[in-house]
Amino acid sequence: xxxxFLRFSSITKKIWMAFLGLFLMIFLVVHLGINLCxxxxxxxxxxxxxxxxxxxxxxxxxxxxxxxAGFIIHIMLGIILQVQNWMARPVRYMVSxxxxxxxxxxxxxxxxxxxxxxxxxxxxxxxxxxxxxxxxVHTSAEGEPNFYVIAQELFAQPVYSILYILFFIVxxxxxxxxxxxxxxxxxxxxxxxxxxxxxxxxxxxxIVPLGFIIVPVYFLLIR
Amino acid sequence: xxxTLKIWRQKDAKSAGKFVTYALDxxxxxxxxxxxxxxxxxxxxxxxxxxxxxxxxxxxxxCGMCSLYxxxxxxxxxxxxxxxxxxxxxxxxxxxxxxxxxRARPFPVIRDLMVDRSAFDKIIQEGGYVSxxxxxxxxxxxxxxxxxxxxxxxxxxxxxGCGACVAACKNGSAMLFVSAKVSxxxxxxxxxxxxxxxxxxxxxxxxxxxxxxxxxxxxxxxxCPKLISRSNIARMNREFLCAKVS
Numbered sequence: 175x176x177x178x179f180l181r182f183s184s185i186t187k188k189i190w191m192a193f194l195g196l197f198l199m200i201f202l203v204v205h206l207g208i209n210l211c212x213x214x215x216x217x218x219x220x221x222x223x224x225x226x227x228x229x230x231x232x233x234x235x236x237x238x239x240x241x242x243a244g245f246i247i248h249i250m251l252g253i254i255l256q257v258q259n260w261m262a263r264p265v266r267y268m269v270s271x272x273x274x275x276x277x278x279x280x281x282x283x284x285x286x287x288x289x290x291x292x293x294x295x296x297x298x299x300x301x302x303x304x305x306x307x308x309x310x311v312h313t314s315a316e317g318e319p320n321f322y323v324i325a326q327e328l329f330a331q332p333v334y335s336i337l338y339i340l341f342f343i344v345x346x347x348x349x350x351x352x353x354x355x356x357x358x359x360x361x362x363x364x365x366x367x368x369x370x371x372x373x374x375x376x377x378x379x380x381i382v383p384l385g386f387i388i389v390p391v392y393f394l395l396i397r
Numbered sequence: 398x399x400x401t402l403k404i405w406r407q408k409d410a411k412s413a414g415k416f417v418t419y420a421l422d423x424x425x426x427x428x429x430x431x432x433x434x435x436x437x438x439x440x441x442x443x444x445x446x447x448x449x450x451x452x453x454x455x456x457x458x459x460c461g462m463c464s465l466y467x468x469x470x471x472x473x474x475x476x477x478x479x480x481x482x483x484x485x486x487x488x489x490x491x492x493x494x495x496x497x498x499x500r501a502r503p504f505p506v507i508r509d510l511m512v513d514r515s516a517f518d519k520i521i522q523e524g525g526y527v528s529x530x531x532x533x534x535x536x537x538x539x540x541x542x543x544x545x546x547x548x549x550x551x552x553x554x555x556x557x558g559c560g561a562c563v564a565a566c567k568n569g570s571a572m573l574f575v576s577a578k579v580s581x582x583x584x585x586x587x588x589x590x591x592x593x594x595x596x597x598x599x600x601x602x603x604x605x606x607x608x609x610x611x612x613x614x615x616x617x618x619x620x621c622p623k624l625i626s627r628s629n630i631a632r633m634n635r636e637f638l639c640a641k642v643s
Contacts, residue, residue, distance in 0.1 A: 183600050184610045185637045255610045262502050262569035262609030268403075268416065269495045272469035273565050273616040280567050280614050355613035361635030363628045 184258075187251050192356035194248040199349065199378065201241055206385045213392055218322025222314070225321045229304060249290060256283045278347045279355075285348040292341035299328060329393035338390050342383040350379035398424040398485060401493040402437065404449055407506050410513075414506065416495070426486035430473060431456060431463070433485055450509040458482040458622065461557030464512055464564070466497040471561035471620045479559060479622045499560050501569035503606040516606045517558050517574060523602040524595030525578040527587050540586050550584035553577045555623040562617035562625070568609030573617035575603050576633035577625045583636050593640035600637055 182190075208228065211221040228234050278285060302308040303319045312323040328334050353375030357363070362371070400421045407414030421440075424433050431453050438448035454462040463480035467473035473483040488494060498506045503516035542550075556577035563571050579596050582588025588595070611630060618627045 183637075184604050185600055185634055186641070188610060189634065189638060255612070259568035259570075259609040259612070262607055263500055263567075264502055265500050267466060267469070267497055267500055268405075269466075269469035269497070271565065271567065271616065273471075273619050275614040275616050275619065279612070282612060351613070358613050358627065358631050359611075359634055361631045361638060363631030 184255070187255060188359045191248060191251045191255070192359035194244045194251075195352050195356050197244050198241075198248060199353065201244075202382055206382055209386060209389050212322070212325055212389050218320075218326075221322050221325070222320070226318070229318075245293070249286075252283060252286055276351060279351045282348065282351060282355075285344050288341065288344045289348055292338075292345075300324070325389075326393065329390045332394060335390035335394050339387050342386045346379045346383035349382070350376055353378060398426060398488065398490045398492075400424055400433075400488070400491075403493065403495045404510070405497050405506075406449070406509055407498075408508065410505055410507055414509075424485055426484070428485045429456070429481055430465070430467070430483040430485065431481045450507075450511045452511050453481060456481040459557060461559035464499050464514070464560060465510055466499060466564055468495055471499070471564040472559075472622055477622055477624050479557075479561075482622075499564040501560075501563045501608065503569075503571075503608055504560060504563065512560075514558070514560050516608075517560065517571070519606060520571070520575055520599050520602045521558075521578065523598040524591060525582075525599065527582060528591060529587075542585060546584045550581045553580040553584065553625065553629055556581075556621075556625050557623055559622065561620045561622060563608065565616040565620035566609065566611075567614060567616065568612055570611045570617070571603050571606075571608040572611040572630050572633070573621060573625055573627070575599050576629035579633045579636055580629040583632060592636065593643070596633060596636040596640050600633075 208221065208224045211224050212218070214220050298308065300321065303310045303321075303324065310319050310324070312320040312327075314320045329338075354368075354372050357371050402419045402421060403416045404419065405414055406417045419437055419441075421433070421437055424436065428436070431451070434449060434451060441448050452462045452464050454460040458479045458481060461479075463472065465472065465480040467480065467483070472478060472480045474487050475483050496510060498504075498510045499512045499514075504512040504514055507513050554577075556574060558574060560571075560574070562573035563569055566572075579599060582595060583592055613627075615627050618625065
């Protein structure tokens with residue numbers, strides 16, 4: 175508990191958590207845009223071009239550092255806050271709490287943990303190949319990994335696709351609570367805007383995961 | 398009404414506690430919850446047993462001394478009331494009622510259902526006040542206060558510091574209590590003078606005492622007997638952020 179990271183106040187840690195969470199939500203939309211390129215019947219031309227741009231553009235590379243830092247700090251803060259929360263009640267109640275709370279709001283650490291497992295699998299399947307840490311048989315004429323073929327092969331596996339869909343449903347529940355919670359943590363709570371924030375959060379939490387889910391459904395059922 | 402009570406009994410802060418079951422008969426539905434415990438205690442005293450120790454004072458819902466976790470809810474199954482204002486008609490004949498003390502690291506059990514909530518006093522000592530010089534009272538209209546802010550400040554000041562927010566929160570967080578105390582001053586011009594120091598010091602003390610972090614489940618708001626709003630937590634976050642960056 176002596177680390178300077180832990181010495182930040184509870185509210186400082188939460189504000190960073192909220193800010194980085196919102197930043198990651200913006201990134202998710204960019205990622206969705208690239209994934210939806212997989213749906214085009216162009217032999218992966220758009221998807222490959224987008225992947226090439228994301229892998230080579232210097233501005234994107236700078237953002238990539240921020241993105242990784244964002245992920246790591248968001249996850250670390252989530253774990254630290256949760257451990258402190260567990261420590262705050264060393265003796266549990268015999269009767270579990272019956273208070274009404276928004277759906278799954280009590281289980282953010284668990285939905286977050288499931289999303290983290292997916293992220294690790296996703297990194298092994300794509301980012302590790304991009305970095306050359308994992309061997310890959312699918313390469314383009316220029317010697318770059320052919321992510322279109324890799325994605326196609328993964329989504330052709332029903333087990334992978336079903337797990338992928340389940341992970342995004344869990345992410346949807348995580349985001350539904352996270353969006354309004356982030357604004358509350360950042361101090362934005364006003365009767366005039368609360369409903370709007372709540373509805374946009376739910377809209378985002380449905381539409382964005384649904385956009386990701388369409389891709390494996392397309393590869394499993396249509397192609 | 399015939400009831401079975403499962404009550405946490407603990408001799409002192411250092412002893413291990415356990416649940417003890419008591420059968421109670423002929424309880425009027427018009428009894429308050431604390432009166433029902435009084436009846437139990439009279440029977441225990443007649444049998445030369447130790448009465449159940451529980452905190453209570455005004456029994457009018459305004460002192461904040463009640464601290465009973467009843468069947469999984471702080472202050473029991475009724476909304477917006479303290480345990481002393483809870484009536485037995487909210488239960489059914491033959492019910493089993495489990496009564497536990499508040500559970501949180503900063504609220505150690507002193508005996509049975511009584512917990513030490515002096516952690517809240519320590520937070521208040523860090524800034525839950527306005528410093529004024531003694532002397533003749535100034536003309537009230539010298540400092541004008543907007544109607545909306547005076548109402549919001551009054552709503553925040555309704556917090557009785559019972560600790561139900563901490564008891565209900567899955568994280569044992571005191572954010573609703575601290576934010577109500579920060580808000581009642583932050584909303585008024587008299588509170589502005591010490592506002593930055595107040596929020597920083599009160600939050601630091603809250604953290605040092607070992608309360609958990611808010612994860613926005615709003616169980617605190619749902620169980621608050623005085624209906625303190627979560628908007629106070631957002632206000633405290635704003636106050637804290639502004640105090641840190643300015």
